[in-house]
Amino acid sequence: LSGEGHVQGLVPLVEELVAEHEAKGTLHRGDGPYVPRPAPEGDLRFPGKVLPLPDGSFLVSDTGHHRLVQLGNDLATVQRVIGSGTKGHRDGDAAAAQFTEPQGLTLLPEAVRAAAGYDVVVADSVNHRLRGVDLATGEVRTVAGSGVQRLLDAERARGAGPDHVAQGADPLSVALSSPWDVAWSTRADRLVVAMAGTHQLFSFDPRTGQLAVLAGTGDEGLKDGPAAEAWFAQSSGLAEDHLGNLWVADSETSALRVLRFADDGSVTVETAVGEGLFDFGFRDGDAGQARMQHCLGVAQLPDGSVAVADTYNGAVRHYDPRTRQVATLARGLAEPSDVLLDVSGDEPLLVVVEANAHRLVRVPIPAAAQRVDEGASQTQRPRTRLAPGALGIEVRFAAPTGQKLDDRWGDPTQLKISSSPEHALAQGAGTAQGLRRELVLAEGVTEGVLHITARAAACDGEPGGEIPDHAACHLYQQDWGIPFVLDADGEAELVLDLRGVN
Incomplete structure (x- = not known):
């Protein structure tokens, strides 16, 4: 997530290597064994997240095309495009607006929509901003983020704590860092933002513009306890359950975490599945021994259990909080980056974003989940x-x-x-x-x-x-x-x- 500088730095490094090996006579130019993959056939390119809309359609962050796409209930018919498709940052109508690798999307509660003046919040990841979208008009506006990436070290160097956001600050002046997903929390009565770049969760009130750190010190790792003391690692997926708990797909620890909100206003963080930064694998069974690999999405199922987009395992996993057991609902998927429950038909199904297949698919929820054990690994x-x-x-x-x-x-x-x-x-x-x-x-x-x-x-x-x-x-x-x-x-x-x- 801090890779923008790495990518920019690779260009001169490659140029140095080319010059060095040309001088040595060890540079081979011409055809190699690499065969590029065929261009995707559909309308999407590396889609990130999906949001069900009240009319039965789906709004998708078409991340590789730097835009949003509204698909019909068949998951294929393009009903509308929001964003020009040109990488950048620009507010305006659906045709003129610009995003840069948008990711998470959420629909605000009706009363909040009326107060804020927009309906959907988008995590515009590489722009380090939150954007608001009016579904009736397609109008896009920036609602939080200065566009400058938030660096916790700079905050600490000037004496501010990791949870510092100036009270009453203009939300457009606050630096954010790679927001990756957004979800409304009924218990917090705020939007929660997975701020992957600083390994934290932020809260944002669209009615007032108030931003605050909800959980995480900014240290990268896996540490439970009071929200202000917890450690996360590039949290990338959020979903609220029927009890008001907020489930978190913590990608770099390959972990499923949960925020629990107490009546006194305190928030605690617990780990349901996962061990730490260096632990991953593909193993079902007891949650203490189960392993996932770079999970990016999470959704609640009708019985209160949780589905997880286990991205690098190409699977949708299942966690039951009552039994603390992990199982596998589906395999053979192309890097699923998000999952949601679709109840629009006769029986509930999963809608899965297959990022590396550039499409959305429906997956049945099996009556009996698989049990997989391909081992656990450490890096x-x-x-x-x-x-x-x-x-x-x-x-x-x-x-x-x-x-x-x-x-x-x-x-x-x-x-x-x-x-x-x-x-x-x-x-x-x-x-x-x-x-x-x-x-x-x-x-x-x-x-x-x-x-x-x-x-x-x-x-x-x-x-x-x-x-x-x-x-x-x-x-x-x-x-x-x-x-x-x-x-x-x-x-x-x-x-x-x-x-x-x-």
Whole structure:
């Protein structure tokens, strides 16, 4: 989700490699073994989310085409297009409006629609904005977000906490970060936004424009408890159940989470399925042992159980909160990114967004779900042996050819470091400028994980020269989770590479 800078940075890197291997004579030009996939035949391209409308049609975020498409009940007939299809940000009528990779959609309650003046809220992910759509006219307006990506490290650097949103702030001046899904919460009486870029859930009141952090510290991981202390990891799907609980597809932890709202106004976070950032798989059974892989969508079923779009497993999974059992409802799907319950026919069915097949399909809910066990996996790297006490951290970074560090406002590099368990670091945790840090490992801790995020900003320009006006600038970022065990003969220095510099 922070990949925009990575993609921009790949261009000069590829140019460097081409020049290097041309000089060496090791660059082969011409046909290779790659055969491109045929262009999709339908009207959609990598659709993201789907919303049922009161007239029986469906509104789809046609993410790859940067627009919204209203499909008939047959899931194929295009009734209307909202958005020009040109990537960008522009408010206006259905033909002129522009989105950039829109994702989640939700229909506001009728009374809220009347007060807000629009009907549907869209998570316009790469624009870092929320958009409002009037279904009667197709008019699109921006309702929240400045268009500048929210960086928690910048908030913390100026002394603001991770839950800081200025009270009464103009919603159009607030920086958001890759909003991925939206859902109305009856218990909170607010819209909830899966703010995937900062690993948080925001709330937004369309009647007043008030934005606030609902849950999440901004740390990436899986941690339950009071909402203000919880950790998420690129939450990408939201759905409310009949009890008012809010279910969350937490993609990077391959987890199903739930927010529970108490009568006193407090909110707690629980994990139903999932273990952590490095754990995934395809395993049904008891929820404590079950595994999913990069789930993106969630929906409630008629009996109060939950369906999950288990994206990288190509499946729709089933979780029963009463028995805490996980099963599989459907397999063989092409990266399902969303799922919803369709009760428009004689019997309830699932509508599944098959993102990689560029279509929506109806899937029956089987009387008996499958049980699958293809194992559980971990992507966790081997444990690094560290010496007790002081530990030096250095991240190496060199701007690509044709770019220079953007030092116009000071040091353009930054390190964010934390640990699991939290008390494993006696000194050095937190966010600060620079790519060098001295840590102190706490006494009594024998193992854990260091969480390190490095950032560097560079702009087009020659080293030693001035950065030209209107130069393109790029943010480079990399995250590491480094499991460690203490050993008297272990390392006292860790050197990491941002962009893989040797």
